[in-house]
Amino acid sequence: MGEFDLIKRFFTRPTPRAVLGVGDDCALLQAAPGMQMAISTDMLVSGRHFFDDVDPRALGHKALAVNLSDLAACGASPVAFTLALALPEADAAWLAPFSQGLLALADLHGCELIGGDTTQGPLNICITVFGEVPQGQALLRSGAQPADEVYVSGTLGDAGLALAHLLRDRARLVGGRADAPESVATATLLPLSADDLAQARLRLEWPTPRVALGTALRGIASAAADISDGLLGDLGHILERSGVGASLDTTAALALLGRQRYWATTQALLASEALRQTVLQHVLGGGDDYELVFTAPISQRAGVQAAAVASNTPVTRIGQIDALPGLRLLNAQGERLDYHFQSFDHFAAKV
């Protein structure tokens, strides 16, 4: 199967929104009047962003999901994407499920595959995604103001926890991942039942980009980022770009991990101070969750709530923005904690 056959068979679809789709030297897009185009690109490498024996359907899903998550963080609506793919061989048994996972998520978001490139080489997936957002309404990392409140969507830590368990189970580290804080790999692992691991693994391998929440937050959130590298790192980008600091309520943060499946377990674990720190490390440092962290003025509490309801996405308030640079972790009484995480060090070194 040659390059052109491969493209025709697996990746050529109707593109009603694009002026011109796959098959020419370029694709053509026409922005609607008053809209800006949001653009993001992500490259996924075998052995670093995914295990080489990962379900290709999940990989197709995730490759697009991580890009849609960047659009969500900007409040942009997905429009189209390009796919560049290096493959060791043109294997239909791999390409069929990969393209199905990819295109099912694309269809869900009305995001058209408009072009790409395929070549022989070590497995590498590079997607560039295009979204649209009304002029001046994009959510930026740079808009956080002192006294704004800090929110996180969904739950955090499951993906990193699943990865840590999978890595341990394989008894080899696959070289770690450039985007994951080392803390994930080296942390004491929370115990997980087989069922819980299966659920956590779904978060790792089938992330849900928070596109509906992102667009609902236009005009409400003051700043936003998606959580791909861990909450501390990604909130850190907001703080750095906005020139501010933040205080986080660790009790609220702890509940982000427990809220869904692990609540009962977590309640028991939290009695131990050492385990509290371990849980917190997973919540604050675990990557790959693809939730949104965002800030909004106190006056927008109702707006944030309405956006959460409209997008059917849970949202938790976990802290506030300070004029003082740096990131402070507080207990429920507002007292500063002296927890010291590797990802926190990394962040602290930057602001």
Add this chain to the structure above:
Amino acid sequence: MGEFDLIKRFFTRPTPRAVLGVGDDCALLQAAPGMQMAISTDMLVSGRHFFDDVDPRALGHKALAVNLSDLAACGASPVAFTLALALPEADAAWLAPFSQGLLALADLHGCELIGGDTTQGPLNICITVFGEVPQGQALLRSGAQPADEVYVSGTLGDAGLALAHLLRDRARLVGGRADAPESVATATLLPLSADDLAQARLRLEWPTPRVALGTALRGIASAAADISDGLLGDLGHILERSGVGASLDTTAALALLGRQRYWATTQALLASEALRQTVLQHVLGGGDDYELVFTAPISQRAGVQAAAVASNTPVTRIGQIDALPGLRLLNAQGERLDYHFQSFDHFAAKV
């Protein structure tokens, strides 16, 4: 050197045209009124698209050049690009010249680096480029009409010839390249002096995207493509998408190789019928030249000439479009030749 330091040090530049450049979840572009956005993506893999010991400055240049060439083929003006980069290690001694080669060409075309991704992995460069073209004026592969004439810019064959010599000199085939017709690797090699090889190698490693010609051909050319896979293959895309055929004047095509440095040599070689075929194979099948092949109505001969002059780009008329599908090679007397090339077979199997 971490990912963020690397981006800051080598790849963060001012982006006066973009609404938002490197450093947020997405970049933001605003199309000028009445403009469409042309988008293309190319992935370059070590050992397949370039030798692993290639000059990193040349590689940076070529990685963007092949993308700008796609914009040129659509008649689009470069605006911006994203860069996704997998690197075995964050090596400043490699990254500095790579980024210099890349950004020098970007500056030459006013094409802004607006975002990207870096990760550890086998060397892989994926660029997605954005250009703008007035609504409805993009040059497409699908517009060729019977009786239109076929043109090629610049010269053809040097890049493929240099590659074939380099491959032979290395006495190993590096696995061939997915994008190159096998004919290049297996053809009888034309003899090249060391000086001529150095010149031909410049064409292989430092291709010149024909951006000025592409934009000058708006409203004049009926169809266009860039020549990355060889003339026969890329003209074949035009024929297939336009539902037409073509006849090529092989004498005019032969002169495409000889016009610059090899003219004297070529004149001597052409006395031999076997060598004529070898030269023709290089001209028709050699990839990596990044010239444009385009068609235009006879009534636009003066327009084509004016575009060539305005863009300071030589252009040669080498044939015409026929209603009859397929590609015919003719001698100077208009008689059909029975040359049989591998890349021609590949093409013939497609239309």
